Amino acid sequence: MTQRVLLATGNTKKLTELRRIIADNDLDLEVVGLRDIDPYPDPVESEWTFEGNALIKAREGMIHSGLPSLADDSGLCVDALGGMPGVRSSRWNGPEQEDIANLELVLRQIEDVPRGRRQAQFVAVMALVMPDGREFTTRGEMTGHLTNRSKGSRGFGYDPIFVPDEQVPDADGRLRTSAEMTADEKDAISHRGRAVRAILPILARELGLPVPEGLRVEPGALPGADREGPEPTLPASEWTAQIPVIGRPEQGGAKPAPPGVPSSGVTPLEP
Ligand SMILES: O=P(O)(O)OP(=O)(O)OP(=O)(O)OC[C@H]1O[C@@H](n2cnc3c(O)ncnc32)[C@H](O)[C@@H]1O
Numbered sequence: 001m002t003q004r005v006l007l008a009t010g011n012t013k014k015l016t017e018l019r020r021i022i023a024d025n026d027l028d029l030e031v032v033g034l035r036d037i038d039p040y041p042d043p044v045e046s047e048w049t050f051e052g053n054a055l056i057k058a059r060e061g062m063i064h065s066g067l068p069s070l071a072d073d074s075g076l077c078v079d080a081l082g083g084m085p086g087v088r089s090s091r092w093n094g095p096e097q098e099d100i101a102n103l104e105l106v107l108r109q110i111e112d113v114p115r116g117r118r119q120a121q122f123v124a125v126m127a128l129v130m131p132d133g134r135e136f137t138t139r140g141e142m143t144g145h146l147t148n149r150s151k152g153s154r155g156f157g158y159d160p161i162f163v164p165d166e167q168v169p170d171a172d173g174r175l176r177t178s179a180e181m182t183a184d185e186k187d188a189i190s191h192r193g194r195a196v197r198a199i200l201p202i203l204a205r206e207l208g209l210p211v212p213e214g215l216r217v218e219p220g221a222l223p224g225a226d227r228e229g230p231e232p233t234l235p236a237s238e239w240t241a242q243i244p245v246i247g248r249p250e251q252g253g254a255k256p257a258p259p260g261v262p263s264s265g266v267t268p269l270e271p
């Protein structure tokens with residue numbers, strides 16, 4: 001029987017991307033959105049880390065639906081702004097969450113910053129909360145730089161001003177913004193694509209589904225792999241899986257991984 005999973009996000013563009021990436025990976029899952037369950041108040045995203053806010057949204061989703069629940073917390077971290085807007089990306093210009101006003105404010109804030117110092121990265125953290133309270137997070141990043149004006153109409157949020165590093169220039173040597181890329185091109189390199197592809201093997205294992213071809217990892221490499229054995233040394237809420245991250249240490253309110261912790265494997269979440 002097809003199992004149901006909730007994607008607890010109020011952002012329909014994000015939901016579309018998440019559904020598309022899950023569908024591309026052939027998991028026998030029905031992905032329901034917030035519109036498919038009884039409404040509940042938006043949770044307050046009160047944490048200073050993407051992990052913390054993703055867990056807040058996934059926990060609320062699980063409590064109100066009883067379903068295994070996924071949630072994404074993401075944002076744009078701009079080096080010249082000390083890693084901001086980061087976890088505040090959707091409310092950067094105020095509580096209205098208007099993409100264009102947020103993007104224009106960032107452009108104004110960096111208008112005097114020269115091209116060589118306009119590096120930024122998108123970060124996405126996916127949280128999974130199971131009905132038994134087990135919790136997991138995965139992280140993906142996409143590095144790039146910011147343009148000085150919007151280009152392209154695909155994607156959402158800050159896509160029209162973000163030029164990903166991982167792309168081949170066109171015949172004129174021009175690089176595209178992520179709003180000029182096709183959905184498949186963005187998914188292949190995006191922060192969300194990476195975070196979702198990292199959580200899918202964990203979700204599959206937790207639901208007893210076959211792990212999709214191409215997403216297989218060593219069984220012991222997944223957090224909670226010892227769930228049939230002795231209790232984990234950390235509470236379930238403190239396990240996180242990290243995928244290899246390209247680029248600089250995390251910013252925007254999130255703490256860098258503690259020294260000595262490998263870029264993939266199990267690390268504790270900050271309190
Ligand atoms: O909290 P939910 O309900 O999931 O929806 P949201 O839009 O409020 O989501 P976040 O709190 O995670 O804020 C993420 C913001 O970061 C930006 N962002 C995240 N991923 C992006 C992407 O792939 N392309 C462009 N902008 C993105 C965009 O402004 C989002 O509104």
Ligand SMILES: [Mg+2]
Nearest residue numbers: 010011045090
């Ligand atoms: Mg939000």
